[in-house]
Amino acid sequence: MTPHPPLWAQSLAGFVTPARHRDGILGDLLEEYHEVQHPRRGEAGADAWYVRQVLLFLWRAARWWGLGLGALIVARDAIDVYAPTNDYHLRSAWTTYSAVALYSACGVRAGWYYRRVLSGTVVGITSAIIASAVSLLVPLLFLHAIAGRPELSEILDVPVPFLVLFGAIFSSLGAGIARGGGALRGVTWG
């Protein structure tokens, strides 16, 4: 039986490789898997190599969006710590609308570039995971400032599932908008 990389990884690769070169890239990865990696490393090693390649494509697709959103959350945390206020509603609204704009733009860009609506969803979810990691790790540097101020305790309580759900919804919407724009211009989608 011919060995093959994990099917989920092959599917994921189809969502994070540019439409114009998708066949070439996926074919190259498969050729390298069969001709070099599998004979050299065995099935588990070759599978790990393939998954790593796909994750690097995913990272490249989502990193700036995720880091941007993470920076937004951290900036909001820093403002709350160093410039406290009695009314956080305005800040919350500003953070929320900015995140919606970022996720939507991420979805439009990913949907258009990869020519798939689900690419928007995948990149949006990955961006949310990166942003969650950033916004969980960076506040640890502020621990000395947060200690003893219970009103700021939620800084360390990052709502990861909410961020991911939020990312999936708005980046999918963005990718849908890109698809609509593509349809108006007669662009073929995958």
Added chain:
Amino acid sequence: MAEVLGVFEQAVLVAVVHLGGDGYGRTILKEVEARLGRDVTASAVYTTLERLEDKGLLASRAGEGTPARGGRAKRHFAITRPGVRALNASRAVSQNIWRGFAWPLKGRA
């Protein structure tokens, strides 16, 4: 004046020239690794190939598929005239920067 390229872009373009128009993603990646003397990721090479093609410095054509590729076509890359000009300009800038120095550079600190 032709565009001056970054080191990675130059490595990719030189690899394409070296492979003589038959190079495709995988062979270009291995040639770039050999020239830079380090591992490079597939995503970095393909992103650069696409960017250079968008700038008009490379042209690509679909090739044949094989069973090892799951029947997927290769994409062959070749340098264009603007690509040659950009490589020459980048080489000239590099030589200009080093003009007046003996190689290898001796430390003066």
